Amino acid sequence: NFCVIFITFEGFLSRAGEANFPLAKMAAQEVQPSETIAKLKSESEALKTKLEEERAKLHDVELHQVAEKVDPLGQFVMKTRRTLKGHGNKVLCMDWCKDKRRIVSSSQDGKVIVWDAFTTNKEHAVTMPCTWVMACAYAPSGCAVACGGLDNKCSVYPLSLDKNENLAAKKKSVAMHTNYLSACSFTNSDMQILTSSGDGTCALWDVESGQLLQSFHGHAADVLCLDLAPSETGNTFVSGGCDKKANVWDMRSGQCIQSFETHESDINSVRYYPSGDAFASGSDDATCRLYDLRADREVAIYSKESIIFGASSVDFSLSGRLLFGGYNDYTINVWDVLKGTRVSILFGHENRVSTLRVSPDGTAFCSGSWDHTLRVRE
């Protein structure tokens, strides 16, 4: 037992770098095989305490340095600019069109609605054959939407200019999972869709043929969310699941290239920082967290004692300075990503916020809720 303690401490010390640790001396002393377990235990307790102290010091110094260099944000006045009413039950998911004003949303009652959020007009409506449509996405061209949920599938509906045309007739089944569809996203083309499912996998599909191009295995439980890397050449995406893990995947090979497990409960939402060098997550453990992909570790936790309900969805403002989080306590908390503080709390929804996305040009964000409505705010 004591051997294990010795090795891990040594491992830690070699990675501590230039930090001046008095622990170095303590751990370097040789441990006699005849020493009792009790004595070793008390030594390890003392070392643990020292570790905590040093960790706290380092953490505070770095955080302090970074926060100092950054200008504080002013007061925010964010108001609801549009309220979209029309769903008959909980809104579960929404996505923006690249034209920055249209939105697709899906609901527990099986309806998928396409809105011009700017005028609040409904432009298309589709009734799915299942309830709980948990995922929906707008195609990059703006000419189609994808959706799915309890039917375990992801289907694509081309959007017709003729309002009278029955969209359901042109429906195309693309993805097939063995459990509910939790999220879907087009890649930067109308021709490929990335999906995540309660069956614990993610998959990339060719829309035209329905062919499975690549599957991604690695989560130990339901996968709840995914997000594609924003780069023009990016071939990676991140997923979050009920196994508390956030995994980064290579789309070409299907390999999991990075994995993060610091959350204490289900990860409901993941979103890349705009530069692609990091991503944020929202979880049932009532925290949002930020992960640095190059440093390969968690770098920030956004939490407050008064926030005790899960975060269901997160997204960044265009510059990455703000992180918007929709929560199960009906509120939206706005975080200063750099300083780690909360800059605003937004009320208005009358039930859980289930989905939240910033518009493609960052001019507004839209939240969907179990109160049947969507709100666009700036």
Added chain:
Amino acid sequence: MRKQRQERDLIARMQDEKTGIPIRTVKSFLSKIPSVFSGSDIVQWLVKNLTIEDQVEALHLGTLMAAHGYFFPISDHVLTLKDDGTFYRFQTPYFWPSNCWEPENTDYAVYLCKRTMQNKARLELADYEAESLARLQRAFARKWEFIFMQAEAQAKVDKKRDKIERKILDSQERAFWDVHRPVPGCVNTTEVDIKKSSRMKNPHKTRKSVYGLQNDIRSHSPTHTPAPEAKQPTVEELQEQVQSVCSYQFLTDGYTEQYADYDPFLSTPDPSNPWISDDTTFWELEASKEPTQSRVKRWGFRMDEVLKDPAGREQFLKFLESEFSSENLRFWLAVQELKRRPIREVPSRVQEIWQEFLAPGAPSAINVDSKSYDKTTQNVKDPGRYAFEDAQEHIYMLMKSDSYSRFIRSSAYQELLQAKKKSGSFQDRRTSFEKFTRNVVSGRDPPSGRLLDQSEVRSGQMTRVLVLEPAPKPL
């Protein structure tokens, strides 16, 4: 589940004898009101113990906990929190939502029936309860004798209880049903996300029948729930925690500062944010083939910005043509396009790209390192979407390190950057009368362009009529 534990932990703290909310018995007219605390007691406690800056937030949190049924107003079916002298009582742990209750309609029927047998004014059925009872009587017509007997038996047991104890228990039982059969119009907080419910369903944990169990399980004083034992971190975990001492480098490498001017939440877009002003000019400018100065400036941040913007691609291509190296960009664009095609089209497209850019004697031959070239030659024999991945990456790096920086320094780019602001000349074209009409009818405050603060919520249709000419298109 973690979420339930956090709320339960908070309730346990609120009920702590020393540091929790003080519970008292209040003398009222001819009787006593046992075991209560006021709404403002709750709000004050939350503000103090959770270091909440704003009372509104504390009120909201308290309202949620009431809606979940951990404490309740003693004189109201509607479970909400008021920051005043209204009296509240704690729910008994037996009825806590964290026990995963799914009470049956037969239980609700027994409960409502029992209520009609009690002769107290305060226990009279509300309208919605009377309606529910009538509906249940129809639904359970055949079982009704059995339900009635159950209700009678319970009423008998209740009568034997101490008066004070009865008051408390009755209120707690009513609050339980307020959660599971809420007043019409109130949120049903027992609804669960279906993604989680299928994992939560533990037949041993879910309690279905309230009254199938013996009555004396209900205790009359709220008991302290022991906090879950904190898991001691292992040495390995501590070591990892120290490692996760943060690298904030990516946060300070300037991306956020660079884009702050383009973030509509941090800097007002020029001329205005369409969602606030109802004016889509900003979007039209961004989509225009004639890029604004700010768009051109953005191309200078990183090559991806040039590649993302169609006008940027056009300018970059023009520049490369002048340098006789446009085949690089055209190859890169062709490979991007290849990855966007349906899988069926991929093999033929791969051949086309190979012939155009890489085959011996190709018309637009590109220069890649020999390793990439060999790999690509192999890939083309069994063509997939990623056949040109290595070559594309090589070309991307080449453009980024070489052509792109020359493009940004080129006179063509610099001229675009210095060009007079398009949006400025744009607005001058409108006559002053047009501007006047627009501002008067839309109630807009002319100098700032912000709408006067009237209705913020729009539902279904535009709430005012705007007399607008379509914005004149830039040449």
